[in-house]
Amino acid sequence: MPAQDLVALVDRIVTNKAGRKVDMESCLDLCELVKMRTGNARPVITSILSYVNGFDNRRSFFALNLLETLMLNGGFPVRFLVSRKESLNELARRFPAAPRKKPDTVEDYILLLLAKWSRSLGERSARKEEYTNFILISELLRSKGMLLWVF
Secondary structure, eight states: OOHHHHHHHHHHHHTOOSOSSOOHHHHHHHHHHHHHOGGGHHHHHHHHHHHHTSSOHHHHHHHHHHHHHHHHHSOHHHHHHHTSHHHHHHHHTTSOSSOOSSOOHHHHHHHHHHHHHIIIIIITSTTGGGGHHHHHHHHHHHHTTOOOOOO
């Protein structure tokens, strides 16, 4: 399947007009399609991150749900692409320079995912040298005053 079809599938999942829930069947189908060919992961991740930094919180939340599903089921290529500095900087771009008084749910969800990934991949993984960027971005956000989740 060409990469533009996968990006169209990401668009359809994130802009779900049918309901208030993420279509998990489509998410898992996308994971299987990404796992088939390694080169498919980059445009998919780029498209998801563009939605995360959008103005619509609902779409951002759906995109983060899709990203979490891809991290769980997409295999090493997806995890490696998300752990790169460019991808993590895109996630961190969502945060303001100083912490807000009223927390944003999308920012909280990003912090939750980063804490989960830095703990499971950055500290406990067999390939933890490749996932150190999760720990670095968590420390950067903590130094900015963002409260990270603790497991």
